[in-house]
Amino acid sequence: MxxxxxxxxxxxxxxxxxxxxxxxxxxxxxxxxxxxxxxxxxEQTSTEDGRVVQLGGEVVGASHTSYRSLVDELGLTLGPSFTDIPGESTWLLADGRHLGDDMPWLSSADRSLYDAIERRFSTLASSVDPDDPWAHPEAVALDRLTVADWLRSEGATPQVVRAMELRAMGLADASVERRSLLADLRKEATAGALGFYDYDAWESMKVLEGxxxxxxxxxxxxxxxxxxxxxxxxxxxxxxxxxxxxxxxxxxxxxxxxxxxxxxxxxxxxxxxxxxxxxxxxxxxxxxxxxHAPTAKLVTVYESSFWEGNGQNGTGYFERTLLGGTWVQNTGILSALVPVDRLGPYRALPAAAREEVLLAELGAAYGPEGARPTSTFVRDWHSDIWTQGYITAxxxxxxxxxxxxxxxxxxxxxxxxxxxxxxxxxxxxxxxxxxxxxxxxxx
Missing domain, CATH: 3.50.50.60 (FAD/NAD(P)-binding domain)
Structure with missing residues (x-):
């Protein structure tokens, strides 16, 4: 011994x-x-032309101080992620495809309401100590409340709740109908209580070496x-x-x-x-x-970032699909996740048919080229016995x-x-x- x-x-x-x-x-x-x-x-691999492909965790943000310090100590390099790529986001919704970074399918009234509720969320988040959320005087009540129920209590319309759900699916997070408000407040308090989810705080950087x-x-x-x-x-x-x-x-x-x-x-x-x-x-x-929330990850490799020619930046939010959305991992490489709330129908598919279904969804979002990558990688992290999940839920x-x-x-x-x-x-x-x-x- x-x-x-x-x-x-x-x-x-x-x-x-x-x-x-x-x-x-x-x-x-x-x-x-x-x-x-x-x-x-x-986990990572490389394409034949030398592009690094991330099969697991990829991005960090300004609030990730410990990780960024370690990267510096190891002599590695942080660079911008997908958040500053020019072009418009893709919203693949029940009524079709919409392009625009600012939820173009929302009415001006719903957009104004969304912004107002986000400000109230930030104020509430600033009252939570991320190191001791249990000390909050309303901790039990805030924890028992779902994010969606709180939104509705603040006057959110169905379209505003829908917007929050789309963003949750894009992150492969749990549904706003099944997520603790206190947990969300604590999470955003950690990043400075900047809003519902500030991409600069959470996902604006990546290690260039992988x-x-x-x-x-x-x-x-x-x-x-x-x-x-x-x-x-x-x-x-x-x-x-x-x-x-x-x-x-x-x-x-x-x-x-x-x-x-x-x-x-x-x-x-x-x-x-x-x-x-x-x-x-x-x-x-x-x-x-x-x-923690289980997920599956899809990575598709193309010869180039063809979507940019269509005015798209590669960031997508999908409503009635298995994928929750997409983001650009590297030149000509898209990443996507199957959220926990969509894993049931994903797993119900024969394993051999899953890739075909996922690629068809990319085709609907980005055109026929999206369904024809040169290489495809799928990692079923939810069924990996040494992982069994993804982010905290x-x-x-x-x-x-x-x-x-x-x-x-x-x-x-x-x-x-x-x-x-x-x-x-x-x-x-x-x-x-x-x-x-x-x-x-x-x-």
Missing amino acids: STHDVIVVGAGLAGLSAARDLVAAGADVLVLEARARAGGRV SATVALRMAEGLGHRIRYSSPVASIDVASGGAGQGGVKVTLQSGERCRGGDVICALPAGPLRDLRISGVSAEYLASVQRRE WRPGELTAVGPLHGTHEPPLWVVGSDQWVCGYMEGAVRTGRAAARELIAR
């Missing part, structure tokens, strides 16, 4: 960033990764400390006790390792699959109640049910990862991983 100062379970961005900082501080670290590769929900390069570069630096194809079955804190070098980690192969501390950096679903003993029932219940009542233990630790067990932050994203992985490492180093 090997013994280490710290065992890190999971070689995604959270686990790698924690391990990197701990190793730099002189700790003996072992990283156990179930997959045969590093990166978790970030987002998965962040993980790959950290993994390269950790070298032999990472053991791949080593899924973990259980973590037993009670076997030795805190601070005694006795936390036991058992792999699915039956092999055992021992560490002074264990950092668990798994997504919410795989984390629930672990057998964890020796921590308080309250902490374990909070950790295991976390949810909060149903009404869940944020207060999970409670203030969310995002905390019970040493010698440290739980990190994007799901332990406000709303997921790569920022959450890096932020929580490095924060746990700092605490461990300080001890």
